[in-house]
Amino acid sequence: MTSEQAIELIGSAVDYSQQRSKLLASTERLSDAEAIRREFDEWLNPTGDCLPLMPCPRPEAS
Numbered sequence: 001m002t003s004e005q006a007i008e009l010i011g012s013a014v015d016y017s018q019q020r021s022k023l024l025a026s027t028e029r030l031s032d033a034e035a036i037r038r039e040f041d042e043w044l045n046p047t048g049d050c051l052p053l054m055p056c057p058r059p060e061a062s
């Protein structure tokens with residue numbers, strides 16, 4: 001996975017988490033919405049210069 005692909009994937013995950021949190025909040029599932037917000041808080045508001053990620057090797061083709 002390239003850096004650009006990783007950035008795109010992270011952006012998509014953050015967008016999804018925000019949409020899901022808004023949906024849950026609109027249906028009065030505030031504790032669930034807050035749990036999602038807390039789960040992605042470091043991605044939404046990273047501390048320091050970069051978001052610490054651990055690279056994972058791609059699975060080998062069978």
